[in-house]
Amino acid sequence: MTKIEKIVLSYSGGLDTSIILKWLQETYGCEVVTFTADLGQGEELEPARAKAEMSGVKDIRIVDLREEFVSDFVFPMLRANALYEGQYLLGSSIARPLIAKHLVGIAREVGAHAVAHGATGKGNDQVRFELAVNALDPSIKIIAPWRQWNIRSRMQLLEYAEKHHIPVPSDKRGEAPFSIDANLLHTSTEGKILENPAEVVPDHVYQRTVDPVDAPDTPEIITIGFERGDPVSVNGKSMTPAALLTELNGLGGRHGIGRLDLVENRFIGMKSRGIYETPGGTILLAAHRGIESITLDRAAAHLKDEIMPRYAELIYNGFWFAPEREMLQALIDQSQTFVSGEVMVRLYKGSASVISRTSPLSLYSADLVTFEESAIAYDHHDAEGFIRLNGLRLRSWAARNSR
Template sequence: MSDIKRVVLAFSGGLDTSVILKWLQQTYACEVVTFTADLGQGEELGPARAKAELMGVKPEHIFIDDLKEEFVKDYVYPMMRANALYEGLYLLGTSIARPLIAKRQIEIAKMVGADAVSHGATGKGNDQVRFELGYYGLNPDIKVIAPWREWDLTSRTRLIEFAEAHQIPVSKDKRGEAPFSTDANLLHTSSEGKVLEDPWQEVPDYVFSRTVNPEDAPDTPEYITVEFDAGDAVAINGEAFSPANLLAKLNDYGRTHGIGRLDLVENRFVGMKSRGMYETPGGTILHTAHRAIEQLTLDRGAAHLKDELGPRYAELVYNGFWFSPEREMLQAAIDHSQQQVSGTVRLKLYKGSAWVVGRKSPNSLYSEKVVTFEDDAGAYDQRDAEGFIKLNALRLRLLGRRGA
């Protein structure tokens, strides 16, 4: 332990990471540098600075960074190009934030000459894996301190007792047993634990924070358009937005119409199943719109190959392998497929759903002349289908004769 002189802690200012800060100072007798990422979680981050200063962190060693634009542009958007859904449903809102936090921690560690980095993820979850694979992928020699795998503060009561013994302020809402835990950023909010642990019980309405109940959403549908350029959303209703501002605007639409709720029992990378509730309002709209513009602009072969790659890509993100060569290889193929994915999608938002009701593109492969049931003026010779069918049926006919 004596070789740890300075450590960079991923710090929220909440109960867990405040206790970790003091624990690091005591256990490792080291200087702690705090890093708080603004990923659009919607919380006031000033208290994190005040808490760090109160606990003896030097002002120049308190980092609070606004990473919203980088988060959406360099992490969310590349993932959206892949149409990545873990286990066919989950839009990976927590997973995709971890590599950016890890990257910035490693950058800060280099800046301040730190020997180690630390996080507040527990030893049961996926986040410990995601953080640490990120750390090691960016700095193979960094030391990692994971307090939840080391200390004996194994309950909320023990954490509060430690905090009180060391004059660490504990807000009133943290003193009772938390009904569930949450994680939030600009893409989503996730909730798990306690009242959500029984997968048979419906999620209580008070758990939801990002979306209105679809039953209470407006009785009148709302129509919007989303414009894409090379696979990335760039405008809503004809108005251009930066990536973070565009996602925030879609979040507003999703909140109003109760879009993006997901109740999921998932398979964690560490081996257990867990039940979580996810709210991804803007991301759900964006995913739906992106699939729609691809319907017009991607060739069948490319589209179907992408659908094969998507689950593998999602699994890599979920398991923490963002900085792996295989994810980068997949990204290169996916990004190549997006060169012609430009155009506009019209959506109907209504009571929990986002329906595609129109799409257009200057790069469209859709030909009304070919597909029409009316006179196609020679664009498609239906007689050609006979030979096509016979060739594809040849092996089936041979199998059928053998079986007879």
């Protein structure tokens, strides 16, 4: 077996990855490079640098990936109107391939033989990280400490930290905290009381959104501009992808938009309950479907809706870099060629409702649908033959059944 001389660790600076860092140094006796991705999680990331320095790390990478995250991962996914199991906007799932991409890139840059992550052996993230690394560079070894070490309980984790003088925050010493994942697209919360799906979620669990009951009593109307399926402006102001999503997160959060209490089916086979907050993404999904309603051909729109569950499942299961996802993406992106225009959305007490949509490339024809006299020639008699042809098989089926 090739000796591992350098490892790149996906490092948050939290308790788990701080312990993993020390464990890697002890177990493999090699240099560990830490990589911390800024995905807009809203936390100060410099403490991660300080903790890594305390552990003797010489090469510390903290990389701002917010724009890349939104433009190259979130927006392509939103072009598909992707929802896992009809509800989940895939906030955690879509972040993992980006992290894996940079893990592999740094490993190549520094000549590391391995990458490591802190995902547990029960969750989806281990699959997502490792499938992405497999697709990007199968020569790189993957180290998953939660599947390798003999730490089996939270108490053992804390004992390891104390033994190796790893600081344990006071809020980590008592009962296990909620498991929280955050980025520009969403915040997810799992664990503790939420593990019982019969329990009502305490309000303090929510971090990005106010209770819709307490949201403003006056609706707020915003306009979102689209070009080729991607949002480019809010209320007439052009923005970068990350800035646009940040703006919509603030607007949506203020109006209690984007809350989801979901029991989902994990890829590895178990059900889990998560509380998701995706305010900006929820607004964008409604607006995008709004602009598609007037710019997409009927058959194209219906085909997109047919493949969407498969596309969403691929992302959820960790197959972002798989050929089938890329094939579906090419189809989806082709469908967005004429998806440009503006959509007005009303934000009110937890809902984002499309109230207007306009496009210079619209397929909608008022002359065709009007009940008044039309300027476009439409012969009502044509409908008779259309109906008779479509009814032919039904008449044959009914005749057979009556015999």
